[in-house]
Amino acid sequence: MKNLITPLAAGAVLLLAAASSNAAIIITAQNGVTGTFGVSNIDLGQAAGTTLTLDSGAAAFGSSVGKLNDGDVYGLGADVETVATLTPTDGSVATYHFDLTASPLGYDLTSIASLTGSAQGRSQQVYDVEYSLVGAGFTPLASVLGTLTDNGSVGETQVTLSNLSLLNVSAIRFTFHNGVGGESMFREIDAFGTAAVPEPSSLLTAGMMAAGGVAAVMLRRKRA
Ligand SMILES: [Ca+2]
Ligand SMILES: [Ca+2]
Numbered sequence: 112m113k114n115l116i117t118p119l120a121a122g123a124v125l126l127l128a129a130a131s132s133n134a135a136i137i138i139t140a141q142n143g144v145t146g147t148f149g150v151s152n153i154d155l156g157q158a159a160g161t162t163l164t165l166d167s168g169a170a171a172f173g174s175s176v177g178k179l180n181d182g183d184v185y186g187l188g189a190d191v192e193t194v195a196t197l198t199p200t201d202g203s204v205a206t207y208h209f210d211l212t213a214s215p216l217g218y219d220l221t222s223i224a225s226l227t228g229s230a231q232g233r234s235q236q237v238y239d240v241e242y243s244l245v246g247a248g249f250t251p252l253a254s255v256l257g258t259l260t261d262n263g264s265v266g267e268t269q270v271t272l273s274n275l276s277l278l279n280v281s282a283i284r285f286t287f288h289n290g291v292g293g294e295s296m297f298r299e300i301d302a303f304g305t306a307a308v309p310e311p312s313s314l315l316t317a318g319m320m321a322a323g324g325v326a327a328v329m330l331r332r333k334r335a
Contacts, residue, residue, distance in 0.1 A: 136252065137274045140259040148226055148269040150299035152182025155218055160210025168203025171294050176205050179300045184228060191230040196296040198233065199287040206284040207302060214306035217245040217279040224301045228267040235290025236260040236270050243282040257290050279307050
């Protein structure tokens with residue numbers, strides 16, 4: 112089995128290098144009235160083993176970080192309430208940690224969607240997002256600028272970061288900044304992707320090495 116592990120690990124390193132230089136991200140922002148946008152409850156952010164932490168800053172006005180990945184937008188409250196949101200203080204940091212027990216190679220991330228909704232002028236989105244590959248530290252991915260999003264006056268804003276092509280991701284981290292209305296009311300952040308699988312070339316290499324090992328053993332047996 113040792114032969115199998117070594118080439119897979121080498122293949123994973125190659126994937127990581129490719130991922131960090133190939134990301135051609137597309138950021139789109141849409142504004143709408145209350146109820147315009149939906150959220151997912153089957154995204155990676157809500158996978159069974161995913162954990163979500165508020166690493167620094169605070170959830171203001173009775174809000175909580177867990178509202179980012181509960182698959183719900185307004186809960187039982189009205190849109191003006193913060194209880195169904197994470198309303199992060201300026202500079203707050205929140206991180207999704209994906210389940211590396213379920214998928215040791217991490218996850219191939221395709222898109223991220225964040226939704227704000229407010230009747231208090233708190234729907235503008237201003238944040239930085241970073242990603243971490245398995246076994247590595249955080250790397251900046253993108254900055255969502257308030258100029259892309261709603262001016263904070265009405266309704267909802269959905270921001271989508273697509274075409275990510277990030278392989279072997281273990282975590283994504285968000286640093287939130289105040290918009291024109293002060294702290295913004297984030298109602299969900301969805302992360303979409305799939306469990307990473309070894310590259311076919313890695314499997315081929317592993318298979319060839321395994322076959323080579325078998326051939327070598329057969330050769331030794333023949334000679335013996
Ligand atoms: Ca979700
Ligand atoms: Ca939510």
